[in-house]
Amino acid sequence: xxxxxxxxxxxxxxxxxxxxxxxxxxxxxxxxxxxxxxxxxxxxxxxxxxxxxxxxxxxxxxxxxxxxxxxxxxxxxxxxxxxxxxxxxxxxxxxxxxxxxxxxxxxxxxxxxxxxxxxxxxxxxxxxxxxxxxxxxxxxxxxxxxxxxxxxxxxxxxxxxxxxxxxxxxxxxxxxxxxxxxxxxxxxxxxxxxxxxxxxxxxxxxxxxxxxxxxxxxxxxxxxxxxxxxxxxxxxxxxxxxxxxxxxxxxxxxxxxxxxxxxxxxxxxxxxxxxxxxxxxxxxxxxxxxxxxxxxxxxxxxxxxxxxxxxxxxxxxxxxxxxxxxxxxxxxxxxxxxxxxxxxxxxxxxxxxxxxxxxxxxxxxxxxxxxxxxxxxxxxxxxxxxxxxxxxxxxxxxxxxxxxxxxxxxxxxxxxxxxxxxxxxxxxxxxxxxxxxxxxxxxxxxxxxxxxxxxxxxxxxxxxxxxxxxxxxxxxxxxxxxxxxxxxxxxxxxxxxxxxxxxxxxxxxxxxxxxxxxxxxxxxxxxxxxxxxxxxxxxxxxxxxxxxxxxxxxxxxxxxxxxxxxxxxxxxxxxxxxxxxxxxxxxxxxxxxxxxxxxxxxxxxxxxxxxxxxxxxxxxxxxxxxxxxxxxxxxxxxxxxxxxxxxxxxxxx
Amino acid sequence: xxxxxxxxxxxxxxxxxxxxxxxxxxxxxxxxxxxxxxxxxxxxxxxxxxxxxxxxxxxxxxxxxxxxxxxxxxxxxxxxxxxxxxxxxxxxxxxxxxxxxxxxxxxxxxxxxxxxxxxxxxxxxxxxxxxxxxxxxxxxxxxxxxxxxxxxxxxxxxxxxxxxxxxxxxxxxxxxxxxxxxxxxx
Amino acid sequence: xxxxxxxxxxxxxxxxxxxxxxxxxxxxxxxxxxxxxxxxxxxxxxxxxxxxxxxxxxxxxxxxxxxxxxxxxxxxxxxxxxxxxxxxxxxxxxxxxxxxxx
Numbered sequence: 001x002x003x004x005x006x007x008x009x010x011x012x013x014x015x016x017x018x019x020x021x022x023x024x025x026x027x028x029x030x031x032x033x034x035x036x037x038x039x040x041x042x043x044x045x046x047x048x049x050x051x052x053x054x055x056x057x058x059x060x061x062x063x064x065x066x067x068x069x070x071x072x073x074x075x076x077x078x079x080x081x082x083x084x085x086x087x088x089x090x091x092x093x094x095x096x097x098x099x100x101x102x103x104x105x106x107x108x109x110x111x112x113x114x115x116x117x118x119x120x121x122x123x124x125x126x127x128x129x130x131x132x133x134x135x136x137x138x139x140x141x142x143x144x145x146x147x148x149x150x151x152x153x154x155x156x157x158x159x160x161x162x163x164x165x166x167x168x169x170x171x172x173x174x175x176x177x178x179x180x181x182x183x184x185x186x187x188x189x190x191x192x193x194x195x196x197x198x199x200x201x202x203x204x205x206x207x208x209x210x211x212x213x214x215x216x217x218x219x220x221x222x223x224x225x226x227x228x229x230x231x232x233x234x235x236x237x238x239x240x241x242x243x244x245x246x247x248x249x250x251x252x253x254x255x256x257x258x259x260x261x262x263x264x265x266x267x268x269x270x271x272x273x274x275x276x277x278x279x280x281x282x283x284x285x286x287x288x289x290x291x292x293x294x295x296x297x298x299x300x301x302x303x304x305x306x307x308x309x310x311x312x313x314x315x316x317x318x319x320x321x322x323x324x325x326x327x328x329x330x331x332x333x334x335x336x337x338x339x340x341x342x343x344x345x346x347x348x349x350x351x352x353x354x355x356x357x358x359x360x361x362x363x364x365x366x367x368x369x370x371x372x373x374x375x376x377x378x379x380x381x382x383x384x385x386x387x388x389x390x391x392x393x394x395x396x397x398x399x400x401x402x403x404x405x406x407x408x409x410x411x412x413x414x415x416x417x418x419x420x421x422x423x424x425x426x427x428x429x430x431x432x433x434x435x436x437x438x439x440x441x442x443x444x445x446x447x448x449x450x451x452x453x454x455x456x457x458x459x460x461x462x463x464x465x466x467x468x469x470x471x472x473x474x475x476x477x478x479x480x481x482x483x484x485x486x487x488x489x490x491x492x493x494x495x496x497x498x499x500x501x502x503x504x505x506x507x508x509x510x511x512x513x514x515x516x517x518x519x520x521x522x523x524x525x526x527x528x529x530x531x532x533x534x535x536x537x538x539x540x541x542x543x544x545x546x547x548x549x550x551x552x553x554x555x556x557x558x559x560x561x562x563x564x565x566x567x568x569x570x571x572x573x574x575x576x577x578x579x580x581x582x583x584x585x586x587x588x589x590x591x592x593x594x595x596x597x598x599x600x601x602x603x604x605x606x607x608x609x610x611x612x613x614x615x616x617x618x619x620x621x622x623x624x625x626x627x628x629x630x631x632x633x634x635x636x637x638x639x640x641x642x643x644x645x646x647x648x649x650x651x652x653x
Numbered sequence: 654x655x656x657x658x659x660x661x662x663x664x665x666x667x668x669x670x671x672x673x674x675x676x677x678x679x680x681x682x683x684x685x686x687x688x689x690x691x692x693x694x695x696x697x698x699x700x701x702x703x704x705x706x707x708x709x710x711x712x713x714x715x716x717x718x719x720x721x722x723x724x725x726x727x728x729x730x731x732x733x734x735x736x737x738x739x740x741x742x743x744x745x746x747x748x749x750x751x752x753x754x755x756x757x758x759x760x761x762x763x764x765x766x767x768x769x770x771x772x773x774x775x776x777x778x779x780x781x782x783x784x785x786x787x788x789x790x791x792x793x794x795x796x797x798x799x800x801x802x803x804x805x806x807x808x809x810x811x812x813x814x815x816x817x818x819x820x821x822x823x824x825x826x827x828x829x830x831x832x833x834x835x836x837x838x839x
Numbered sequence: 840x841x842x843x844x845x846x847x848x849x850x851x852x853x854x855x856x857x858x859x860x861x862x863x864x865x866x867x868x869x870x871x872x873x874x875x876x877x878x879x880x881x882x883x884x885x886x887x888x889x890x891x892x893x894x895x896x897x898x899x900x901x902x903x904x905x906x907x908x909x910x911x912x913x914x915x916x917x918x919x920x921x922x923x924x925x926x927x928x929x930x931x932x933x934x935x936x937x938x939x940x941x
Contacts, residue, residue, distance in 0.1 A: 632870070632933045633761075633862050640764055640858060644771055651775055674841050678849045685853050685876050689860025694869060701872050704853075708879050711846075715890045720903055724882075727907050732875065732914045739868055739918045743925050753863050761862030765855040772851045781843040781891065794897065802897040803904075809896045818908050825912035833919035835926070 001063050008075040008093045010051050015139035018044040019132050026128030034127040041131035042114040049107035056100040060516055070521040072096040072212060077148050086207040092148030097517045098292055098368055102145035105372055106282050109379045110138045112493035113277040116383050119490035120273050130170060137163035141282050149209035150199050160283045161188050167274040168267050180266035187263040191253020198246030205229045215296045222297045244302035248309055251287025255342045258316040262579055264339055268331040272389060276382030280338050281375035288345040288371055295519050299354045310350025314450045317343035321457040326573035329395045330385050333465050341374050347451055348436040351443035356522040364519040366435030373428035373504060377417040380497035384414040387490055388469060391483035401473040406483040411470050413494040418466045420501045422459035423540040428504030437536050438529045452539055459543025467551035673714055680707040692750040694740050705729045716793055846887040854880035867921045867931045878910045
């Protein structure tokens, strides 16, 4: 226990120091050889990864298990801002099953991305800056998952937002990258505003930020929230529900749930490894993590909000999956796939129960499980896509095809990841997605139907992507030269991540997730629901088969189908015009309508008043200025008049 | 004022003292006015000289001969010569005529008039009770007493002020030399 | 016997003649002359009050001496300044001496 406590600050401090070092001195020190900066960053992150693994192992197998449930350890909790006696913002380190699991996820993916970037970003302008920001992101994400209180989480939440902004705008000479970074920042910031309001409402009533106090459960209630906020109503709605919904909105912004999803596809303007780390594996699941962290409160005190989350998740997953079927930019396909998969996790949380009895909290486990597996295979997909883009110098599917002959490693790892996301056993995605479907089936048939359909769509669009890249046309218009295999430091991460994907079936032999990661931290033994499992395999196979038929060889069937479903196809390929709706709302209604009136008021009334004051003082000054003429006799005259006045006053009174 | 006028003994108006006083006052006021109203500066200086002279005469009628002497030597002899020198040194100043706008004249005149009226009204509100020795207008002030007062340190004696004034004078001598010396670059 | 008030009337008139001169004169030496008139009016007051109200002491007497001395000093300084101004600006009229303003 002491060892973990002593080691834990390294996880936060080392990436932060790395960020400061690389950010402040990186450009100067490593001007001639920027690769050293990359190696330093990677080395630092390896240390962090080792420490994270050590802590996670110690927690899960040695220290963590209490009498009947896993304990929540607060390793340190440094008081930072003391607002009132109760409202204290601390910076601390909380260790519980989900944060320990997240440590593993983040450090693994981050380390892989660091190694991968050594090859991918080689020779890029701002190589040192890139590594500095990666370190900052790792620091922020670690701080977010180990937060002991919701305010610490909010602070690191904003920090990951900043590092995301910096990485999206990494190629800041490209206007599209700048626009994308701005869009991501504004949209997530807008959602974070709701998050902050939610935190304020919650802490106003409960008088604390502390997760341990907020999520303490007894007698089927989140005790503190129940006693402090029960019966408080605002405009006919329970205040708890409002607060928790607002907090969810923050999570929805970061996790790109409808209608805040618009920033994620554009965020692909950043370097591909950064997209893999931030916009696929870690940062975008922060919203899921947030809901999981506050799960007892959602489940017991705001169950209506949880239901809403479920439906938003289901809709988003369907919506994003449909769009993903029509996109031609491979990174965008992956981005919409990410949105869809994160929505899965939300659905899983929404259909979960709390206790471990009778597998009631299967949804919770499945959500975290899917988070884990998705982080691995989606990072692998993104890094693979990076290799491909590296090879053909284009994001567009049309420039690809038949690449399996040129890039065998990328091909195999990509295929493994596609099989995983499609839900084909024995790859990781099958297990986690299957549990989600089981949980949904037991909870809500509508959600189940929707998610099963989305699973089929996922298989379809992922294999459409796969076939288009690696098979399809025999003579693709490869740009300029023959594509070649990526260097070793780019292939190793692919292999490592696909190994994670390949060996998740070991969970069936040595149960990890159901036993260790549950909402009440007690654990249970998972029984496979074979009917659902077979059904989902069938759905996936059907999806893959359709993709096989349509995209294995170049033919005119896809165009024919697109022609038949013209309306749907066109609107999906335009992402259902959500961006246009946003633009319409912001440009036409807000800027063009409301803001015009406000601007008029501001310019004419507020500014007018200020100008009036300025005008008055100017006029007065001009009048008074003449008094200071520099004319001696005028002064003498004033003096005389003054003396006479004072004398008159003094003598007569 | 009115009381004063009614109390005048017109028969006794033409005593020698009174006649001298009237003449001196007339010279002071008329020459004083001319010295500010004259358009030529050299003339104005001349009128000023007469005014200063008449003021010295006024001191004499009060039997303060020493002040009268100082007035003549310092003012008429020193200051006025300085002024005339200055007028001569400045090109064309002695011969140029100075035109002053009627607006300025009116404003200044009205202000001065208002001041005068105010001073007269104030004066009419108070009576000045002459002390015993006042009647003895001819009583001489001997120089010894002046010397004692200037150099003594008792009550009603002004050594400190005298020293302060002497330092002031020294400062003035140095200052005026410094200011008036042509610097090398000129 | 001439009453105090007669002297005061003379000094008051002389004072305001001086003030008038100060207000209307355009050149510095003229203004300086007006100042001399004002000082003289004050001196008359000092002397007269001394003579008629406190003939035993010499307060007004001594002060009028001091005033004369100070007037002399002031004139000396003022004239040296005027000469200097004339050297620099070739003009001694108050309304054209405005170099400090800019």
